[in-house]
Amino acid sequence: MPKNRMSQKHSIEDLNLLYRDAETVDQEIFAEQRSNLLLVSGEHYNRRMNSFYRRIREAKDLTNEQKLRLTKNHIQRICKIYSNNIISANPGVGFSPKNEKEVHDQKVSKLHQAVWRDAVEKYSIDELIDDWADNYVQIGETIVKLFWDANAGKVKGYEQKLNKQGQALFLDPNGQETTDDGSAMGMQFQPAPDQSRPVHEGEFVFEEVFGFNCLRPPEAKDIRKAPWLCVRKMIDRDELIARFRDVPGIEKLAQSSQDETFLVFDSGKGG
Numbered sequence: 001m002p003k004n005r006m007s008q009k010h011s012i013e014d015l016n017l018l019y020r021d022a023e024t025v026d027q028e029i030f031a032e033q034r035s036n037l038l039l040v041s042g043e044h045y046n047r048r049m050n051s052f053y054r055r056i057r058e059a060k061d062l063t064n065e066q067k068l069r070l071t072k073n074h075i076q077r078i079c080k081i082y083s084n085n086i087i088s089a090n091p092g093v094g095f096s097p098k099n100e101k102e103v104h105d106q107k108v109s110k111l112h113q114a115v116w117r118d119a120v121e122k123y124s125i126d127e128l129i130d131d132w133a134d135n136y137v138q139i140g141e142t143i144v145k146l147f148w149d150a151n152a153g154k155v156k157g158y159e160q161k162l163n164k165q166g167q168a169l170f171l172d173p174n175g176q177e178t179t180d181d182g183s184a185m186g187m188q189f190q191p192a193p194d195q196s197r198p199v200h201e202g203e204f205v206f207e208e209v210f211g212f213n214c215l216r217p218p219e220a221k222d223i224r225k226a227p228w229l230c231v232r233k234m235i236d237r238d239e240l241i242a243r244f245r246d247v248p249g250i251e252k253l254a255q256s257s258q259d260e261t262f263l264v265f266d267s268g269k270g271g
Helices: 012-023 027-041 051-058 064-088 103-122 125-139 237-243 250-255
Strands: 142-149 155-160 193-200 203-210
Touching: 027 064, 027 125, 064 125, 103 125, 125 142, 125 203, 237 250
Parallel strands: none
Antiparallel strands: 142 203, 155 193
16 A cells, blocks of 8 residues: 555545444454453453353353452453563663763753653653553553644633634734724734633643454554554534534534444443
């Protein structure tokens, strides 16, 4: 696939076709990962056709008490031991000057270290790593999507308000909205804020993606070299419309799936 394929604009039909093709690539692996979730949450016995259930149930050398203890006690304990072993060997992140004798390199190294430590505290990265390690052991794979979200963080202001004709509005000295910017009177009126369109400071987002929600194109043999990846996630319709309000027909598209039912993994309850 050409590297610039996803840089081109695609129709909804094109995107749906790419999604359907990608959805079939790793179905067996995704099924195994979902079974791992059931094992950890203790719900796999509810599925009587599960191969793991049959193997334990039909084992003649295990008593009923041992079968119960294996399911209720040991799985989560084993996963926690593996996770703790990974975390305990994690040395963290450090910075050192490229040239230890150069004062400039020493200052740059200290600055980078300070910025990193600030990020660790602000985003609770140590706690995030603990969660990622748990899911890696329990599910078998963990993916983190790191990106800058301009709509996150504290509100620092509001976009300028527009009238129905699309003209920018200003506030005159009496606080009244007007299309006059005051330049004719040798003044400079303040833009009228639109309370419905806040401007945020922005911040980094560490979004964990469960392995079975990350799709790749069929021709990509190595996910790290895939020309594009698809992250499957649930989103509120109102938020979807607000985020892509400039896309023609977004409201109709968002409403088209309102009667469909989706099965998703609840990370809060582990089910």
